[in-house]
Each structure stands twice: as C-alpha cells, then as structure tokens.
Amino acid sequence: MEKFIKLIKDKLGDKVTLVFDKKYLSDYVGAIQGKADVLVKAETTDDVAAALKLAYENDINIVIRGAGTNLVASTVPEGGLVLDVSNLKEIGQIDEFNQSIEVGCGVKLCDLQNFVESKGWFYPPDPAEKEATIGGNISTNAGGMRAVKYGVTRDYVRELEFVTPQGNVLKLGADTIKDSSGLNLKHLVIGSEGTLGVVTKARLKLIPKPAYTQSALIAFTSLRKALDALPTLFAMSLKPTAIEFVERKVIAIGENYLSKEFPCPEAEAYLIVTFDGSEQDVLDAFNIAKNELKNLCLDFIELTDPKVSSNVWEIRAA
Structure with missing residues (x-):
C-alpha cells in the first residue's frame, strides 16, 4: 500500500489525501463504517483514468463515490482507494437540434432538472432522491414514478464516456436517435453499479417540457x-x-x-x-x-x- 500511495501521490498530487471525512466510509444511513487507505478527489476524466490504472496495476480495491445518497451500503469501502467523482459536475449547453445535453457524472439530478426546465426542456427520469448524481443514476439505472409514462434512466442515455479498470477511456453509444450499429456496450454499462468501470460523462436525451x-x-x-x-x-x-x-x-x-x-x-x-x-x-x-x-x-x-x-x-x- 505504501508503494501505491507514493505512486498515486506522484501522479495526482494534492488530489490525493490520507486523512478524510468519515462520510467516505459509509452510505447515507451511516449504520456501517468501512475503512480506506487513501482518497482521490478527481476533477477530470484524466484523473479518474490515472487512479484506475494505478489501482489496477497494483491490485488495489476501489470504491467509487458520488453523492453517497444510496441506502444499501454499496459505497462502504473495505480498504484500498475511495475515488470521489462528485467534482465532475459540468453541465454543457443544450443541443436543441439533437435534443440532448452533456453532463459530468457528478451533476446532481435536481440541478440538471432545474437547469433544463428553466430552458423549456424536460429530463423525465425522476427517482425519489433528487440529490443523487447522474453517474449514480446511470450506474443503478434509476427509475422513479414517471417511469410509468416515460421509462427509466436507460431510456435517456444517448452516449457515455466510460473509463475501464485499466484506465482506458471509451466512448459508448452516439448522440443520435437511431443507433443500431455494433455491440450495444452502452446498455451493458448502464445498471452495472460500477462493476465494469466508471462513467465520467453522459449525453442525455431531453424532450420538450410538458405545458x-x-x-x-x-x-x-x-x-x-x-x-x-x-x-x-x-x-x-x-x-x-x-x-x-x-x-x-x-x-x-x-x-x-x-x-x-x-x-x-x-x-x-x-x-x-x-x-x-x-x-x-x-x-x-x-x-x-x-x-x-x-x-x-x-x-x-x-x-x-x-x-x-x-x-x-x-x-x-x-
């Protein structure tokens, strides 16, 4: 572990910390406290890729941390690295031609919904926890009550930026209504709960806001x-x-x-x-x-x- 900590500090500098808030060791309930050796607060996709690559090469456990609103202890680490991606929260411009928007995985659902609705657009997936991040919604294929009419998160993901455990950055899907060529790797990632890698950005489908x-x-x-x-x-x-x-x-x-x-x-x-x-x-x-x-x-x-x-x-x- 000492070797890994030195390597990741050399690579990511002050984004690496060994002393951190206990919130990183539990979920929203806080009933279970885990343990971790090092925390990385990523600010870019490159940070995520570097952290994953080093952890993979040194056989280090990783837990991905977003808003931490889950209630099932999936953010409780068992030693190793906690990778915080909540700072990847850029909201791009709305593409009105393709009816879509690109957002970072750390963007909160409530912030995305408020932004697009202020512009006359609508992002239908509506799970009860509005403070959850888009990355978390994608990783769990979050639903919500509006699924009756509009479907779930999976139905609104056009394209993903995704980092593999080896640190490779992939683009999955396409910003088009029809995307039927090749293997549907995007849908393999959606709902996989972080077991295959890390979603860092997503291009999401929008619809006109209901009157x-x-x-x-x-x-x-x-x-x-x-x-x-x-x-x-x-x-x-x-x-x-x-x-x-x-x-x-x-x-x-x-x-x-x-x-x-x-x-x-x-x-x-x-x-x-x-x-x-x-x-x-x-x-x-x-x-x-x-x-x-x-x-x-x-x-x-x-x-x-x-x-x-x-x-x-x-x-x-x-």
Whole structure:
C-alpha cells in the first residue's frame, strides 16, 4: 500500500489525501463504517483514468463515490482507494437540434432538472432522491414514478464516456436517435453499479417540457380496491405520468415524522396519480378517471391546493 500511495501521490498530487471525512466510509444511513487507505478527489476524466490504472496495476480495491445518497451500503469501502467523482459536475449547453445535453457524472439530478426546465426542456427520469448524481443514476439505472409514462434512466442515455479498470477511456453509444450499429456496450454499462468501470460523462436525451402537470390523490377503503383500480386506470389509455401506491399505515408514519396531515385519513390505501400534457388534456383525463373509478374509490382529490399537494408529496417522500 505504501508503494501505491507514493505512486498515486506522484501522479495526482494534492488530489490525493490520507486523512478524510468519515462520510467516505459509509452510505447515507451511516449504520456501517468501512475503512480506506487513501482518497482521490478527481476533477477530470484524466484523473479518474490515472487512479484506475494505478489501482489496477497494483491490485488495489476501489470504491467509487458520488453523492453517497444510496441506502444499501454499496459505497462502504473495505480498504484500498475511495475515488470521489462528485467534482465532475459540468453541465454543457443544450443541443436543441439533437435534443440532448452533456453532463459530468457528478451533476446532481435536481440541478440538471432545474437547469433544463428553466430552458423549456424536460429530463423525465425522476427517482425519489433528487440529490443523487447522474453517474449514480446511470450506474443503478434509476427509475422513479414517471417511469410509468416515460421509462427509466436507460431510456435517456444517448452516449457515455466510460473509463475501464485499466484506465482506458471509451466512448459508448452516439448522440443520435437511431443507433443500431455494433455491440450495444452502452446498455451493458448502464445498471452495472460500477462493476465494469466508471462513467465520467453522459449525453442525455431531453424532450420538450410538458405545458401542464397535475396530480390527484385517490383514496380507497381497502387495499384490494386500490389494487383493483390499477388495471381500470391503464385500460382507459390515459397515459398517466406516474402512479404511486401507498398504504395508510405507511402514510401515518410520514405524518408523525413531519407533523403534517394527509388528506382523507379514513382511507386504508391511496393511489397518487399524475398526468401531464396540455391543460385541457389533463383536465379531460381527470374527469374520465374520476368517472370510471367512482364505484371503487372513497374520494378523488385533485391536488390543486399548493399546500395540500406539498404535504402529500413530502409525506410520501418521507
């Protein structure tokens, strides 16, 4: 290890540190503390490539660290090198012709979404943890509630810059709508959770921002009635953006934790449904859904009140 530390210090200088915050030894929960010998805070793809190459040549364990928001201990090291890529957070210009944008792996999902939406564009993948990085989203093929209509992270990755364990930098995929030539190595990397190498940049597909988005809370007297409503909803061909199912006992925990109230507390289960599109299309979808579900649900609450809507989403998230 001493030999490796000297080599990597000679190569990367002050980007290498031997004394670092304990956050690098655990995940978001913090229940398990690992151990590591050295930390590298990469600032470029070249830094990542150099660190991986040296670790490979010297048989050193590596754990890749982004925002550390995961809850499954996958960022807990067992000795060796922690490679922090959270500083690779450049957001490029939107390519309106190809409807895409290039971002660094350390860009947070919330920052990307806020940026593109301010320009009238939309990045649909929407996992619950908005502080997670794009690199982490790609490595886990993160989904989220909008997967019902728009799909998951995999469906929005056009191109990847990827560093192999040997330190080779590859370009996988292409910034085109149709990319059907050769082996589909890009999709091998997406969801591989860092086992094949490190994603350093990604070119992501964007779509025009929907003009109008609105949610509704559908309350039910039983778990069975909530479940029975799902095929009814899908059979209407309304294309909901998101459908989230949650039981009353889970909501009660969120209410107690946040000291907030959820609508229709007498219900036993809920569906939270979101539609987007033109305002008229969304209103029509609500009217159809409300009419079709009137014999199944206890209440159909359109979340037009900002305070009520905020409570619903905050309690659900908690």
